[in-house]
Amino acid sequence: MKRLGIVYDNIRLEEKALVDAAKRRGIEVETINCADLKIRLDDGLNIPDVLLQRCVSYFRSLHSTSVFESKGKRVINQLFTSIYAGNKLFTQLLLKNANIPTPKSVIAFSAESALAAIEEFGYPVVLKPLIGSWGRMVALLRDKDAASAVIDDREHMFPLYHVYYIEEFVNRPPRDIRAIVVGEQVIGAIYRYAGKDQWKTNMALGGRAEVCKVSKELEDLCVKAAKVLKADIAGVDLMESNDKGLLIHEVNNTTEFKNVARVTGIDIAGSMIDYALKC
Amino acid sequence: MNCPECDGEIRVPDDAIEGEIVTCPDCGASYELVKSNDRFDIKPAQAVGEDWGE
16 A cells, blocks of 8 residues: 655644545555654655645745655655745746736845835835745835835845845735645635735635635636646635736645635545545 | 643543644643653644745
8 A cells, every 4th residue: 555644844724634534545644743854864764655745834845845855755746846836936937937827026136126116016016025925924015105114124134035026916806716726627716805904815814715616717727837836736826807817826835725625615635635645 | 631831721632633733722822732652742832933834
């Protein structure tokens, strides 16, 4: 029987669901706490050959994936995906080069050029950290005073924050879409509505969700985005632009799926385990 | 088991697995379940990191 491992650093509902789904299939899954690992780079590594990478810490996930792959493990998702999907600039570059519709965006490499870029772009704009999740440090800037203040703050942070990734504020209904891609299929999708007094739709910020019917257009776009990022499994986030239709703004590498599973009733974890067993 | 912070009672779910986070119902402190011989023990949960996410 194939050995399957789940690499984690926190057991959330998602990881429990994956363990349960494996048990239901009679598969003994090995849970591997990444925080406990000590890996000699010159030796072999006695862990399962197929690994579902589920670390919530991005840097832990990224770097451990690089080690697992070097030891010949099949990691879901692979290092390429972890690198590119983990960075909003890298993701957008791949998507734009593949002609996948995305929000208009601009990158700037200093405080001065960032402010100039924002002024040229026109308000409102959204300033996003290159790496980050759950809407953390994503700022909606409506005027020059706000832009200057946020940029000034970021100049006192780690140098990664001195690279300024700026997106247009997309006029849209007060919701976005989270679609879960497994292999070459969207297995479920939800609309995520912004919480009270919020403009961000991240469920981590208290939004609510409804089932989103998966249209062919939605599925084609999401599967294409996942392929471009070489993702076996991905959580694709889309906005419904009033004038440009569906735009992909993010592809999540270690996607959370509890809300999609809860709202749609689809066995997301089961699909992920079935997919991993075929790898 | 009891919360090291406030002595409140922390219940471990029957289907708990190692690494799961449990929260003290009295003070809200979070703990990670760790296996100790054949039973669970707790240690303070990691604080949410700047790179945490999906």
